Amino acid sequence: MVWSEDIETQHEREYSEMNASYKFSTYLAAGIPLIVNKGMAKQDFVEKYNLGFVCENMDEVLELLKDMTEEIYREKQKASQDIGELIKEGFFAKKLLIEIQNALYL
Numbered sequence: 137m138v139w140s141e142d143i144e145t146q147h148e149r150e151y152s153e154m155n156a157s158y159k160f161s162t163y164l165a166a167g168i169p170l171i172v173n174k175g176m177a178k179q180d181f182v183e184k185y186n187l188g189f190v191c192e193n194m195d196e197v198l199e200l201l202k203d204m205t206e207e208i209y210r211e212k213q214k215a216s217q218d219i220g221e222l223i224k225e226g227f228f229a230k231k232l233l234i235e236i237q238n239a240l241y242l
Contacts, residue, residue, distance in 0.1 A: 165224050167216050169213050169216050170182055170189070172188065172191075186215040188216065
């Protein structure tokens with residue numbers, strides 16, 4: 137779960153803005169479906185590629201888990217594994233470097 141909430145004594149969301157990308161890509165590289173906060177920067181990516189679930193709050197997460205079927209989980213897991221393979225092969229890093237090179241030399 138790539139999740140954060142502000143707690144009275146902690147500024148968790150501020151920390152998560154720095155750390156979420158690392159967790160996000162690590163879980164995907166492992167082929168683990170994600171549960172992310174609604175409104176998180178990566179929400180669109182999760183939805184577009186069917187990589188997991190987007191929830192408003194922890195009650196919604198608990199309801200989601202209670203109603204989860206193996207079929208739904210396996211579908212999200214397959215999508216996560218497919219993206220995970222691209223991460224492990226360095227696809228996104230290579231793509232970024234090519235885009236930088238094109239921007240600098242064109």
